Amino acid sequence: MTTIQALLLVVAGFAAAVVVNFGVLPGDHIVSSLYLLPVLFACHVWRPRAVAVTAMAAASLYIASAQVEERPLTVWPFGVLAFVIGGYLTVQFSVQREEIARHAERESEERQRLQVFMGMVAHDLAGSVTNIMAGADMLAEAPERRSEEADRVAIAAITSGTSQARRLLTDLRDAAAIGAGQFNVAPGRMDLVELAREIVAEQRLGNAGHMITLDAPDHLPGDWDRARVGQLMANLVSNACKYSSAGSEVLVVLRAWSGGATIGVQDQGIGIAPDEQARIFEPFARVERGDDVPGTGLGLWISKAIAESHGGRISVESAAHRGSSFTVILPSAERATGEQDAARPDEARIDAVERAARAGGSTQLRPNLVIAGPPATYAMEPR
Ligand code: ADP
Numbered sequence: 557m558t559t560i561q562a563l564l565l566v567v568a569g570f571a572a573a574v575v576v577n578f579g580v581l582p583g584d585h586i587v588s589s590l591y592l593l594p595v596l597f598a599c600h601v602w603r604p605r606a607v608a609v610t611a612m613a614a615a616s617l618y619i620a621s622a623q624v625e626e627r628p629l630t631v632w633p634f635g636v637l638a639f640v641i642g643g644y645l646t647v648q649f650s651v652q653r654e655e656i657a658r659h660a661e662r663e664s665e666e667r668q669r670l671q672v673f674m675g676m677v678a679h680d681l682a683g684s685v686t687n688i689m690a691g692a693d694m695l696a697e698a699p700e701r702r703s704e705e706a707d708r709v710a711i712a713a714i715t716s717g718t719s720q721a722r723r724l725l726t727d728l729r730d731a732a733a734i735g736a737g738q739f740n741v742a743p744g745r746m747d748l749v750e751l752a753r754e755i756v757a758e759q760r761l762g763n764a765g766h767m768i769t770l771d772a773p774d775h776l777p778g779d780w781d782r783a784r785v786g787q788l789m790a791n792l793v794s795n796a797c798k799y800s801s802a803g804s805e806v807l808v809v810l811r812a813w814s815g816g817a818t819i820g821v822q823d824q825g826i827g828i829a830p831d832e833q834a835r836i837f838e839p840f841a842r843v844e845r846g847d848d849v850p851g852t853g854l855g856l857w858i859s860k861a862i863a864e865s866h867g868g869r870i871s872v873e874s875a876a877h878r879g880s881s882f883t884v885i886l887p888s889a890e891r892a893t894g895e896q897d898a899a900r901p902d903e904a905r906i907d908a909v910e911r912a913a914r915a916g917g918s919t920q921l922r923p924n925l926v927i928a929g930p931p932a933t934y935a936m937e938p939r
Pocket residue numbers: 791795796797799823825826827828836841842843844850851852853854855856857880
């Protein structure tokens with residue numbers, strides 16, 4: 557039913573109530589509930605504010621009718637009370653109706669996202685199984701039809717298929733732990749720079765087309781969960797490569813601050829539109845690209861859980877087709893030097909560190925430490 561049709565029905569309801577009260581019923585009779593009928597109808601189709609306005613119109617009509625009929629003043633308050641109660645109940649009904657509709661919409665969106673997610677998991681799993689089977693088939697060939705080169709290709713296919721499947725299973729296990737509120741980190745003494753070198757070296761192997769550069773101090777010791785922070789860095793760097801063209805630069809920047817460290821990962825890729833930036837950290841949040849980039853949409857959700865489990869935060873600055881810059885703030889109790897960082901830094905402190913990291917990240921970065929790889933000719937345009 558359109559708004560105009562509903563409005564016409566409500567007005568017709570009020571008109572009918574006036575006709576019945578004054579034209580059909582004898583003398584000084586006013587049936588106030590007749591004015592409430594249009595309000596009852598309105599609460600089934602309109603938003604709470606419109607229902608409240610309808611209830612006020614009904615109450616005004618009642619008061620006007622009572623005046624015309626010269627009803628005694630002692631009767632009025634009871635009539636008005638009936639409208640206050642009726643108005644309150646109908647507005648509440650409308651509020652709840654809206655809440656149920658929103659809930660149903662959210663549920664249907666989540667169901668849809670879950671279905672898309674299951675499709676992606678099945679797709680990725682099928683890809684890894686296909687790789688493994690292709691490799692196994694090649695190795696199963698009769699020895700005279702095999703060569704050393706073919707065996708190497710077969711083993712590479714099996715290794716890649718297996719590690720793809722293992723990554724997928726790890727993501728699923730982490731997602732289940734986050735969902736159950738059982739995602740924990742176990743911080744220990746570590747050097748963030750040493751870890752970053754390992755991750756960058758690994759990522760260079762898998763993304764030979766990209767120039768991955770590390771800009772970091774010589775050492776950056778602190779208390780963090782080494783495996784989890786490695787997983788976070790690997791996810792950010794592999795995303796940076798996945799969503800940018802071969803040959804482009806990916807810059808990993810580590811900086812120390814008085815209460816911990818910051819990690820920045822910048823690429824020059826397809827970027828993320830502003831309206832998509834908030835939801836990429838939600839579960840199953842793949843942005844539809846219409847391409848065949850593998851992924852489940854869990855990586856950034858898990859990365860966020862890792863940063864937050866350390867008392868930190870992850871954020872992104874990006875614009876479509878202008879690259880993305882992810883910033884992770886990782887507090888470390890062990891590194892706290894000032895009083896303000898002695899306990900877990902508060903939100904305001906994290907905000908300040910994030911602002912400083914972003915300002916540095918978008919304008920001043922130059923690699924000062926490049927590990928095994930192409931020469932650093934990187935120069936980032938200020939965005
Ligand atoms: P996945 O990469 O497996 O889809 P993620 O949770 O890691 O899942 O990322 C969620 C979405 O965020 C991706 O689908 C992609 O659209 C977007 N995204 C993440 N990193 C980048 C990036 N560096 N550049 C552009 N888009 C990105």
